[in-house]
Amino acid sequence: MTATELLVWGGAIHLAVDWLLQNEWMAAHKTDLRHPAGYVHAGIHGLAMLAVFPPLAALALGVTHLLIDTRKPLQWWSRLVTQTTSGPLALDVHLWRDQALHVATIAVAALVVGT
Numbered sequence: 001m002t003a004t005e006l007l008v009w010g011g012a013i014h015l016a017v018d019w020l021l022q023n024e025w026m027a028a029h030k031t032d033l034r035h036p037a038g039y040v041h042a043g044i045h046g047l048a049m050l051a052v053f054p055p056l057a058a059l060a061l062g063v064t065h066l067l068i069d070t071r072k073p074l075q076w077w078s079r080l081v082t083q084t085t086s087g088p089l090a091l092d093v094h095l096w097r098d099q100a101l102h103v104a105t106i107a108v109a110a111l112v113v114g115t
Contacts, residue, residue, distance in 0.1 A: 001052065003114025009052040010061070010106040017048050018102070030069045042066035057109045064105045074098060 001009070021044055029037035046062020053061065067073065074097055 001114060003110040006052055006110035006114050007107050010049060010110060011103055013048045013051060014045065014102055014106060017045050018099075030066075031071050033066075033070060038066055038069055041069065053109060053113060057113050061105060061109055065102060068098065068101050068105070071098075074101065 022041055026037045026041040029035040030041050032038065042062045042065045045065045046058050049058035049061045074094070
């Protein structure tokens with residue numbers, strides 16, 4: 001597949017897993033690396049990415065998804081560029097920042113793997 005096809009399909013898979021297959025247990029506990037919820041959620045992502053990416057890339061996407069979901073990279077980024085962290089827009093900014101970083105990792109994998 002081309003990088004564009006991988007990005008489109010990988011993005012669609014990501015949205016389906018993140019928004020349709022994530023339950024409250026995962027959402028509530030995925031930030032804690034000592035809790036199994038994040039590993040289950042990231043594992044589902046990694047397995048789903050096998051539909052379009054080779055195994056090593058799918059594994060890398062699952063691991064990066066786990067790390068992004070700890071919120072530590074996004075907390076660092078919001079301090080670096082002083083993004084909204086409180087007030088009525090904070091949740092929207094957080095959700096979209098999270099999704100943008102997930103899609104960016106899929107884009108990088110697509111560029112590396114794509115033909």
